Amino acid sequence: MPEIYPINDYGPIMPGLVMGMVAIVHVFLAQFAVGGGILLCYFQWLKMTGRNENAGKFVDGYFKVLVLISFVLGALTGVAIWFTAIQVSAGTIGAMVLNFHWLWATEWTFFCLEISAGYCFYRYQDRLSDRISIWLLGIYAFAAWMSLFLINGILSWQLTSGNWLQTKSVADGFFNPSFWPSLLFRTVVSVTLAALAACVVINLMSIDRQAKAKLIHKASLLLVPMMLMPLLGVWFLAVMPGDSRSWVLGGSPAMMLFLSISIGSSLLIGSYTIIGLVIKNLFINGVTATLLLILAFGATAGGEFVREGARKPFSIRQVLYSNSIRPDDVARLREVGCLADDPYPLKTTLTFPNEQLRDGAKVFRRQCAVCHTVSGTNGVTHLTSTWDADQMRMNMAKLQQTKPFMPPFAGTATELEALVQFLRWSHDGTPKAWDESKQLIVIQQIQTWLDEAGTKPGNYKQYETLTGGDE
Amino acid sequence: MDSVFPFGFPTPTAFYLVLYVLTFVLHQALMHYVLAGSGYLAWCNLVPGAGDTPRTFQPLAAILRDWMPFALSAAITAGVAPLLFVQIVYPTAFYTANLLLWWRWMVVIPILIVAFYLLYLVKSRRYSTWSFPVRTLIAVFIAASFLFVGFCWTANHLISMHQSTWPEIYESGNIAISSIEVTLRVCIWAGGAVPTMCIMAAWQLSAQDNGETRVEERRLGRAALGGLSVATVAGVVYLFQLDELSRGLILGSFGSIYLGIAVVGVILQVVLWSMVLRNRPTRPQLAIVTVGTLLSLIGMSVLREAIRISHLDLNLLLEDHKMAWEIGGFSLFLIMALVNFAIIGLCVVMVRRGLKSKTAE
Ligand code: HEM
Numbered sequence: 089m090p091e092i093y094p095i096n097d098y099g100p101i102m103p104g105l106v107m108g109m110v111a112i113v114h115v116f117l118a119q120f121a122v123g124g125g126i127l128l129c130y131f132q133w134l135k136m137t138g139r140n141e142n143a144g145k146f147v148d149g150y151f152k153v154l155v156l157i158s159f160v161l162g163a164l165t166g167v168a169i170w171f172t173a174i175q176v177s178a179g180t181i182g183a184m185v186l187n188f189h190w191l192w193a194t195e196w197t198f199f200c201l202e203i204s205a206g207y208c209f210y211r212y213q214d215r216l217s218d219r220i221s222i223w224l225l226g227i228y229a230f231a232a233w234m235s236l237f238l239i240n241g242i243l244s245w246q247l248t249s250g251n252w253l254q255t256k257s258v259a260d261g262f263f264n265p266s267f268w269p270s271l272l273f274r275t276v277v278s279v280t281l282a283a284l285a286a287c288v289v290i291n292l293m294s295i296d297r298q299a300k301a302k303l304i305h306k307a308s309l310l311l312v313p314m315m316l317m318p319l320l321g322v323w324f325l326a327v328m329p330g331d332s333r334s335w336v337l338g339g340s341p342a343m344m345l346f347l348s349i350s351i352g353s354s355l356l357i358g359s360y361t362i363i364g365l366v367i368k369n370l371f372i373n374g375v376t377a378t379l380l381l382i383l384a385f386g387a388t389a390g391g392e393f394v395r396e397g398a399r400k401p402f403s404i405r406q407v408l409y410s411n412s413i414r415p416d417d418v419a420r421l422r423e424v425g426c427l428a429d430d431p432y433p434l435k436t437t438l439t440f441p442n443e444q445l446r447d448g449a450k451v452f453r454r455q456c457a458v459c460h461t462v463s464g465t466n467g468v469t470h471l472t473s474t475w476d477a478d479q480m481r482m483n484m485a486k487l488q489q490t491k492p493f494m495p496p497f498a499g500t501a502t503e504l505e506a507l508v509q510f511l512r513w514s515h516d517g518t519p520k521a522w523d524e525s526k527q528l529i530v531i532q533q534i535q536t537w538l539d540e541a542g543t544k545p546g547n548y549k550q551y552e553t554l555t556g557g558d559e
Numbered sequence: 560m561d562s563v564f565p566f567g568f569p570t571p572t573a574f575y576l577v578l579y580v581l582t583f584v585l586h587q588a589l590m591h592y593v594l595a596g597s598g599y600l601a602w603c604n605l606v607p608g609a610g611d612t613p614r615t616f617q618p619l620a621a622i623l624r625d626w627m628p629f630a631l632s633a634a635i636t637a638g639v640a641p642l643l644f645v646q647i648v649y650p651t652a653f654y655t656a657n658l659l660l661w662w663r664w665m666v667v668i669p670i671l672i673v674a675f676y677l678l679y680l681v682k683s684r685r686y687s688t689w690s691f692p693v694r695t696l697i698a699v700f701i702a703a704s705f706l707f708v709g710f711c712w713t714a715n716h717l718i719s720m721h722q723s724t725w726p727e728i729y730e731s732g733n734i735a736i737s738s739i740e741v742t743l744r745v746c747i748w749a750g751g752a753v754p755t756m757c758i759m760a761a762w763q764l765s766a767q768d769n770g771e772t773r774v775e776e777r778r779l780g781r782a783a784l785g786g787l788s789v790a791t792v793a794g795v796v797y798l799f800q801l802d803e804l805s806r807g808l809i810l811g812s813f814g815s816i817y818l819g820i821a822v823v824g825v826i827l828q829v830v831l832w833s834m835v836l837r838n839r840p841t842r843p844q845l846a847i848v849t850v851g852t853l854l855s856l857i858g859m860s861v862l863r864e865a866i867r868i869s870h871l872d873l874n875l876l877l878e879d880h881k882m883a884w885e886i887g888g889f890s891l892f893l894i895m896a897l898v899n900f901a902i903i904g905l906c907v908v909m910v911r912r913g914l915k916s917k918t919a920e
Contacts, residue, residue: 091651094658094729159632160675167635168668170642171657175665178654185646186879190888196640197892197899203636204903207629208910216913223909227902258887433730 114165121158123282125229179412180403195238202231244270269323283310291374308365332398350390353383400493409495418543421498441522448510469515485537488546501534571884582640589634595756596623601702604695619775656719674704720870746793753786780835805869814865821858827851
């Protein structure tokens with residue numbers, strides 16, 4: 089039996105969007121922390137080997153920023169992401185916890201290590217020798233990167249589950265096809281963010297411009313790995329499932345937009361920093377550095393949206409649809425209906441003229457609300473405003489063919505008719521009177537369409553040939 | 560459920576339950592320090608005392624201010640582990656309660672962020688230069704925030720236990736939990752937080768080892784005894800107020816040993832803290848209080864679980880636990896936990912040695 093969770097009405101903000109926001113902030117901060125650890129080791133080494141006289145002062149200031157930002161915001165947005173993920177799809181987080189709880193528990197031990205080593209350094213470094221300091225920093229950086237390593241395995245599994253589908257082995261799920269490109273990509277992003285943040289911090293230090301320029305030049309060395317990004321990006325696209333790839337690369341205008349934002353911002357940062365800082369050894373002031381960081385935030389945001397969006401219609405590929413219905417469960421729900429085991433009444437101020445409309449609203453809540461609102465953002469009444477009743481019936485019965493990034497309809501023909509009536513009633517401004525639609529012939533027609541569509545997920549290839557590939 | 564916790568359950572269920580309880584005890588201990596510590600700091604501002612140095616500027620408050628940000632970091636980090644295991648043991652109940660509370664649950668995060676930054680502010684040198692009302696306002700706000708966060712966890716916990724109320728809570732949006740039950744639970748953990756904080760702070764004070772902290776040691780003793788009284792009275796009332804089934808589990812073979820452990824812990828604490836009121840505590844005495852505190856924490860955590868188990872039918876979840884149990888990765892966790900906690904120990908040793916050799920120079 090699948091678990092049925094209460095579904096909240098988040099109003100015009102869709103849960104996916106909220107999730108995206110929290111995720112972006114957290115990913116940005118977490119990657120800053122990972123890169124920051126590596127960068128600090130490097131500067132501590134510069135200090136110890138006498139390569140830069142201000143490196144020690146920089147390490148001091150930078151670590152304070154790191155502690156204030158990553159220990160507080162980083163840690164708590166991490167908890168926030170967990171809580172938000174539960175709101176968005178408890179089923180998804182439940183499946184991830186179930187399958188990878190030991191990896192998560194392992195990550196937790198690295199998290200403890202990161203906090204402990206970091207705090208030892210933060211508290212006592214001015215009274216410790218350089219040698220002990222660099223050990224503490226090294227442990228801190230290693231632990232931080234290891235949590236990236238571990239979490240990356242779980243997140244990339246959501247998109248490319250690889251052999252795990254057959255073997256169900258944790259190792260197969262963890263070292264899935266997108267594991268390595270994704271890990272390397274995130275590591276490069278991490279040091280990039282850390283280096284850009286370093287430029288901001290250096291500008292805030294009270295040393296002369298000459299000295300600042302020297303530090304900036306050292307920091308900019310960590311921007312060089314950015315040159316690998318296009319390569320890693322292509323690698324990542326290559327291992328992505330074909331349908332996700334074609335969706336990102338043109339199937340969905342929104343995804344294209346996010347991808348372009350991400351690539352565009354990265355290119356801007358990359359060319360500016362490589363040419364300006366590394367090759368020409370130019371100075372970069374605080375404002376520019378901050379702007380570059382904001383651009384980097386944009387790039388992260390674009391990337392995370394693509395990562396979130398590219399999984400549709402799944403939240404875990406082949407395992408769970410975004411609406412928390414399991415692919416294996418669709419056939420059963422076509423028989424028994426999706427309302428039979430839903431204990432939650434509707435939470436609404438609307439007065440429904442008849443029970444069918446109430447059922448329709450429930451079907452919408454269970455199957456569509458995770459990606460759509462009724463008439464707000466991505467509102468179905470807008471999307472279908474030009475369709476007649478039969479078009480709605482057919483396109484929703486064949487939902488996975490209408491758009492392959494939607495899951496198949498998982499309910500009975502009667503429930504689908506209820507949904508259609510509910511949407512039409514909403515479109516017409518929820519009038520007081522509305523006739524129930526009970527014609528047998530309509531239900532039979534819907535059943536035929538449902539049978540034609542089958543219970544399997546849609547196929548992007550087929551969609552491309554049907555429509556000629558254009559949107 | 561005629562066997563002692565956790566032996567009546569199949570191995571997987573017992574295993575995850577024990578892990579949950581152990582990690583929860585860790586979270587609880589650190590959270591108690593944060594909760595009661597911030598409470599003490601607020602109280603110091605409100606009741607500065609008649610002596611030359613206001614309480615806010617005496618060593619105990621200074622130590623607490625100094626350690627509070629780290630303690631919160633540690634409490635949050637320690638909270639992640641039971642957060643993971645609670646999702647294995649009671650997934651549906653935990654998630655549903657989260658969803659039903661929705662924004663009332665999510666506010667925990669921004670509140671913690673604000674309180675966290677305020678702790679750093681309070682720790683900064685600037686803080687002591689501010690006027691009394693500002694200082695007091697901040698300190699009280701911080702303490703109230705933590706109290707509220709704890710309340711949210713209690714609300715979530717209670718909702719998760721009462722499955723039959725879920726549809727109604729969903730429809731009406733009203734949190735249908737008994738205010739008596741909430742109040743008693745809050746009294747238990749808020750009262751119980753005080754002695755836990757007191758023993759940790761007593762160790763910290765004794766490390767300073769100057770004669771000036773005697774007054775504060777006695778203050779800790781009085782606070783600990785006060786907190787223990789509140790928690791004990793609330794605990795006894797709660798026990799009688801519970802339904803037949805829960806009380807049966809606690810008093811029966813399932814929980815009575817743990818009730819005994821908790822009581823022994825409380826007695827140890829009461830006796831030793833009473834001695835602290837008269838004489839300076841020795842290290843062995845502090846060690847006994849520590850053991851007593853741990854015993855109460857463990858005992859109470861199991862009893863807390865007994866109440867939940869009496870409400871939720873674990874039998875329906877045994878299959879899920881078995882499924883989780885069969886999934887690989889435990890040995891990786893075990894090895895990495897040993898290695899990483901060893902490295903943490905190493906860091907501490909390294910820092911201690913480093914500090915010693917610096918002072919020797
Ligand atoms: C200072 C902040 C916090 C305070 C004061 C606090 C307090 C509490 C209290 C009082 C309880 C027990 C509730 C009851 O049994 O009635 C609890 C449970 C718990 N807390 Fe915390 N907490 C804090 C932060 C956190 C954070 C950030 C996390 C997660 C990372 C967390 C994880 C947990 C978990 C998993 C439980 C057990 C929940 C259950 O079994 O139902 N806590 N907390």
